[in-house]
Amino acid sequence: MNISDAIRSIIKPHTDDVLAPLSTVFSETMDREKPWQEYPRPQLVRDSYFSLNGLWDYAITGNRMLPTSFDGQILVPFSPECSLSGVRRNLQPGEYLYYHRLLPEDFCHLPSGYRLLLHFGAVDYEADIVLNHKQVLHHTGGYLPFTADITDFLLDGENHLSVRVRDDTNRTQQSRGKQSLERGGIFYTAQSGIWQSVWLEQVPGSYIQELYFLPSYDNKTVTVTAVIAGSAPSQAPFIRVTAGNRELLSTELSRQKAALSTYTAVFSISEEDFHPWTPEDPFLYDARLSCGRDQVSSYFAMRLYSIESKAPGDIPVFCLNHTPCFLMGALDQGYWPEGLYTAPSDEALIYDIKVMKSLGYNMLRKHIKVEMARWYYHCDRLGMIVCQDMVNGGGSYSMPLVSYLPTVSQTLCNQIRDHNYSLFSRKDETHRNRFEQECRDTASYLKFFPSIAIYCPFNEGWGQFDAIRITDMIRQLDPTRLIDSASGWFDQGCGDFVSVHNYFRKLSVPVERFSWKRLKNHSCPDGRARFLSEYGGLACQIKGHTSVDRIFGYKHYDTLPQFQEAYSRLIQDSLLPLKKKGLSGAVYTQVSDVEEEVNGLMTYDRKVIKVPFPVPKRSA
Structure with missing residues (x-):
């Protein structure tokens, strides 16, 4: 283990640092009015x-009463803390952020x-929706969408929409991701309020509220469910389902007696029209659903994620459509210098994905953030x-336990059980229950998207609790996905992966430390795959493209050529040979720099790609 690098990576808050303004080309060319x-x-x-x-009116006050005047205008959907909002002011615990605008007549x-x-x-974190001075809805949770039927609150003429937001970030045990009011190291500037799109829809009296598809890859069938x-x-x-210009089927859905508002249908796809989804060939079927006057368009894919052993005695591996698939992954924080949680534009989202594909990556780990649907x-x-x-979420984390102890001994961490709520900053039962509900809501929301292969409920012990039970809960909600129960350390012997973070030691295939009997009790019929769920973190600061002169990373390089050589050696000589030894995947830290963390494959402003060449290939 490299002790000096480990000591240099100790996480400290740096609240006095002033972040230099950075912008991507996407914000420089976006329509600032729309x-x-x-x-x-x-x-x-x-x-x-x-x-x-x-542009909406906004005000930040110290009380719950709707303001009679406003501080100025804010550009929605950007949070007040970021430069794109036009505000650049932090919402503090105990303060209220108010939005106001007229609806289009x-x-x-x-x-x-x-x-x-x-x-x-998404609105971070608590939101009250008020129309014409009448409360329509209260919503808690900063990462998931919600909808209000405002028909009965409408008036003839002007309609005044107000949103009241409160966000205590890391002053409570609420879910918050990497946000911190004391940013520094791997924790970043907190953001609040509306950070995803707001929109209106006219729907008939009977309308399609939910739609999702459950593919059965082996049976070549699809179950469609509409609420x-x-x-x-x-x-x-x-x-109606089509593939290109070819119509594959048209059929009526049947009402389910157990849930009168739910309709389903099961249909088959012929061998001729069966087209599996893969990263190399991401084929999507188009679907059009009608219900009386309501019509929606959608899509689905045929694919199967599994853990399989190809021969007796082999280490189980991750498979896509029953074929071993090495997950060449990168950690994606989803942060932007001018928008924080909100990308400047749709083109910006596409850019990150395309760059990572061009560098040879086929997987992104969306790190403790639920991204916008697009x-x-x-x-x-x-x-x-x-x-x-x-x-x-959870309380203030004990860094000696969740960060420094694992650096010294991951073996010792795996002996610690997560039923001790105090140890893992989870004493508050209300917030434990809220986290479980957010897990259920997240799985329900994201089960539509075919690209999602793995859910990860806990990272490095941050607010971890009852991982075995939480894993079983998520698996029951969505059995089509795999689960990395405890990414990094504090493995409880459940889930589909032996998942390890390794920044300071020679890379190796993680070792299974739990009994076969225990694994079989938790839905791992072939055992668990080996997953290096974080590694790398090589830091290289590019002058003129960083938010702050302070540097955080796990190993520092002064020049771009030095960084590129070290990165190539890490991938070619240390990582890829582990495929033959049973490693199923690895997640490099990270897609881009974020604030003082300069270990990205791109700079924070996305203007410099630090490794402008594909990941080296090595035979399996």
């Missing part, structure tokens, strides 16, 4: 759509029998496998 005009929900698309992204004049839905992609909201439909939903859609259509983290 950002993010793309339809926000690609999995269920309607023609009726009005974007509310743009023409769009609020509804056809007979229609309803008006108000959608929020119908509002009044009972006059006729059953009807689906990011998953682009992974689906571009062919990027996703490992999806749940968003961590």
